[in-house]
Amino acid sequence: MIKVKVRLRPVVSKINLPTVLKTTIPPGDSMERLFIATQVGEIFYIGNSSVRTFLDIRSRIIKLGSSEPGVSGRGYDERGLLGMAFHPQFNYNSLFYLHYSVAGTQGPGALSEHFKPDPCDPGTLNLRWINRETQYDHIDTVEEWILQSNGQPQKRRTLLNLRRPFFNHNGVNTLNFSPETGKLVLTTGDGGAGYDPFNLSQDNMEIAGKIIEIDVDKNTFFDNPPVVTRFNELPVPIQETLTVIAKGVRNIPGIQFQRVYNQFIKFVGNVGQDLAESIFSFVHYKPIPITQLIQASLRNTEPELEGLINFGWRGWEGAFPTSTIRGCTQNPTLVEKTIAYYNEAVKTSVSRLQPLTSYFHKDPRPDKFGGTALTGVQAYMGNGIPDLTGGVVFTDLARDGESPAKGVLAYTRVRTDGKLSDFSVIETDYNFGSQSAYYVSLGTNLNQTRLFLGVYGSMKVTDFNQGSVFEIVL
Template sequence: MFKKLIVPIFYTALFSSAAFGQIATSTSKVKLQLVTDQLSHPTAFAVTTKSPELLFVCEQEGKIRIIQNGKLAATPFLDITKEVLKKDGYDERGLLGLAFHPDYATNGKFYVYMSVAAVPDEKGVNHRSEVREYIVDKGNPLTANKSSMRKVLVFDQPESNHNGGDLKFGTDGFLYISAGDGGGADDKHGQYGNAQNLSNLLGKILRIDVNNTPYSIPADNPFVKTQDAKGEIYAYGLRNPWRFSFDRNTKQLFAGDVGQNKYEEVDVITKGGNYGWRPIEGLHDFRSDDPKPVNPIATIAEYPHPEGLSITGGFVYRGKAIPSLAGKYIFGDMMGPIWSLTPGANDKWTREKLSIGKDAGYWHVYSFGEDLSGELYVLTVLLDSNKGALYKLVP
């Protein structure tokens, strides 16, 4: 079933011959500017107001690299390679997320999402996901203090795949975390899968307050007072939310949710929202024998597998360099295409393929990044060289 030549860390499932809708080619004039091609499996991107000249990129194997004024620093900001669980370049585990505290300039704190071995071995547990806090070295902004580590949130994963793993701070100061459904095809764990089960953290967007030890649950989280529900849950019914982001203007939370057999989807995440998985994939029934969700929130866009294989969520463009992209949600697929979604009347979104000169067969699109100016970056692996690369979208 798996073909290692094309299987990245966020693999979904087999191709389908289903077709859905029409897709236009964007007239936006966009090209790619190479920043570096000396990375290894880049999974996450972050910036800080404290040091705006620095771009931070996670490598799946366990390093956070720094790009300073266009040059890749030889010494990693953080190297936890020996602690990260990742067996090979096609494993979905590893160092998957990075977020700097809103008060990083004064407290030096940042957070990572990573996979670690389950020790001791436990039946039904493949590995564990950890959200960790670290603090930058007080005397060197280019180095993290490894001894400052504290574990914030730890939870079990029954399979190796569908780990989500993105981290973002909202304007409310809380840390948002994406967690996949625990892996295995069809969300097979539990009677109706993990994503619809409010008693675990899998298949969810989580929201916690990291300013307490190890963390606290915001009082207005939607399921704080729901019996047998995890208070950390912000939204649920997701399969594998691979990359999410906040629109810096509207504060809306967008997520790319990886599909199973036929459809990939983009969701606008709202507090307490149920996004339908496992009974629903995209806009379609998936498991007719599952109970129907009450008031599921429909995806704002979907595409079938002939157009791609595994969605990579992106950002709403709020930069200045490319006016034609203003207000559009830019996202991609691991197979190579990059699209824009344009909002229209009656909450309808129009999807267009960006003409960037690179597509399927050239690269795997692992992730996207946004700098302090709102300009966007693409994190990729180049298929001809197997090098990890960072590109900037430019006019």
Template sequence: MVRKGLLTGAVLGLVGAVAVEARAAQQQDAQVQAAEEGAGDEAQAKKVLDALPGVLRGTLRVRTETVATGMTAPLLGAAAPGVPGSLFVVDQVGVLWRVDLSSGAKEVYLDVRDLLVKVGIAAIGGYDERGFLGLAFDPQFETNGLFYTYTSEPVSGDADFTFPKVGATCEKAPSSLAPDHQNVLREWHVASPTDAASRPDATSRVLMRVDWGNYNHNGGMLQFGGDGLLYVSLGDGGGEDDQTCQLNGDGKATIGHSPLGNGQDPTLVYGKLLRIDTRGTSSANRQYGVPSDNPFVSASALGIRPEIYALGLRNFWRYAFDAPSGLLIGNDVGQGAIEEVDVIRAGGNYGWRLKEGTALFDPQAFLATPEGETDGTPVELSPGYPAAVVDPVAEYGHQHRTTNQGSASIGGYVYRGSAIPELAGRYVFGDYSADESKAEGRIYMLDQTVDQLGTGEQTPTPSTRARVVNLTSRPLDIFVEGFARDASGELYVMGNRMGIPKGKTGELRRLVPVR
């Protein structure tokens, strides 16, 4: 804990949020005791979920039409400035496809498979969250030919950021504190960016290399803001509860978590949204710049990471800027109960692991399990408290009463196209699947326009918080992995039928109206 006497005004709100964990813990003690005595924390979580508003059915409907097939695990698409009629689609296994939106024809634009860890082996059944995860084109790509990627790579070279090497004491503690992999931010150059035959140079420049202790919660979304700066999302480092010694999906105990939880520790980059200048050199490694107006720059002498733009994020997997409104909006993937939509502001603390959605979160809820691991749960709805935490503008539970609503929210875009005028100004996103065991992807929207959501400066109340609305009459037959927006503002959804990075069932689909 940073001593209060040393704090500058820039970090008072941040550490204030951390300090209230004591109050949350007091409320949670009863739940921990109940768990030790055999009472069900699952029942408590269900009580919290049933108190949340369910997903609305609504009257507006969209459908999807297939644009391109034959990919493995497409999870992100981006339009490149100066390259009309195409989307560049990131395939988790290491291929960047250039897709012709008229014909659906696709070609390999960049192949980074040789850079990656072996993808599709991390967890039981081939599930994996590592791979080719992020892409952003420089706003001046048409003239400078620069774009950026985020990839999970074998450990190679010194990391710019690493996790706490805290020894674990649980029964299944790992024998090694070595990183599972490194997540790497790279800059690529294309000599003739508007020439369809031109391809990126064979070499790239590494801007940032981050040690990762576990296979999951990598984040990886890259977006340029209207300020010309690059925003980079980093997950909390992986595993349950943002704490060390949890049994993870790969059968290993987690490593690399701060006692505060990485999301709440401002000396770490994990569980944060970073903001950097790709053309600057003021960072410690001289490969990028740290904007002087980043919210915590003045506290860097205290060990606070000056790259941080927002904190308290579990796995801010996908987000987007909306130019007309100026909002940065996206989805933070919840743990086992609540998914949330956040409007991000500079210096905002979004709660993890103090909260999951608007509920206080107890990371010790299943402390008394026979295996010795814990598995946290939300224990009490607490909208607006702690005051230093920015609550989501919308949320939904994995289940509402007897209805499955989702398992992992997938951020999308504000609709600015013309094909579906009823969607104008509304944030469209999705969920991986209502049932993780089968492909039942969802497409959702918020019932408020972005102009109604506010700027994120004021926490919404239960009566003003937006509701989530289902946009399709039936679930999609794919696991939803990501969204894309073309140069005209039309939206696309992508995913595959397997839920793992294997096979060739990956598709890119366009959202179209139901007539």
């Protein structure tokens, strides 16, 4: 692939960790503005070269990075303000949507000890999430807001309240509107821990581990719906607003759409476990109404899932059967990889979607890199960086083994022959010096001709004001 070099042009610095970067034209404005959401609950926008506050919901966000049960206690956290999306008609109807972890909802977590599957112990392969109303980590909410005529945003209604088993794998950049259906798309992670202990991602009734469409034009007349974990726990009017696009999700940095002639290619990144990070692409799919899945469950029959996308997790980690890793006792420089869930890998081997590309945590090839976690995927349709036009740009949190830590920018392209696509590292000119530079988010403007990169100087959300946003330019 062509070697690409770019510059990082600073847009804003000394902000908190930027989780979402996207543009919109605000009501009463004629210009597209860049909006930045931070993990701790602030939303800024760039207006006339100055940074302005759009909304501050820090008081609504769960206490992040604390040492309460179920949290790492080291300041690292995957909760907070996770999703922000503007209605396609935001300029006229002033509606926008937020997904965040709710203050005061801290629970003990669904498991009391670290989980790792053991093929020699079937009990570890068939765990169930029980006592859900008490054994959970926190509650996430998806809300509709409106920008009032006085310039002040106000919450209108709650669309979903979701109980989550663990503190991690809640997704990031989780809300995006589909240009095909006009619906709000929510990308939910599998609920966390590691290895999806309860196999929520493949269970058709579980909300975790899915990509869901929400018809926000339908009024359910539920201002504050019940807190749920399964689709069949939702009131019927809410069920009727939901369809499922995909399952088998581990953790996702959003879904993106690339228009090619009269159809859209969808791109989804799935964060890996121990071996690989993967990007998937698909054009054709058939969204399955939640009501249809529930009826099949009540009848104890297999639902018609033709057209439903399945990324294969937890049986598959990208192109590999999901594996556990342990060191070799005879040779500490080597590791042994054991298939974690053989039966599930077999079950989903036919129905799963092959990735467009995968990159690996350990890669011996000289022109590649060892990754940590996929943090963003964006199609690029601009001409400003000609060698990237029509390509798919992605970011990884930090290159394996590099100190100080620095993220990676790379790109790939869609293939039509069904083979795994190769990828190429994009070289950047910016000198971060002795400061760590984790690449935490990737964004684009409305017509995908500009790319924005979110960078943070620490892995700890409790280390404040270490964030920067750059525009990627030639």
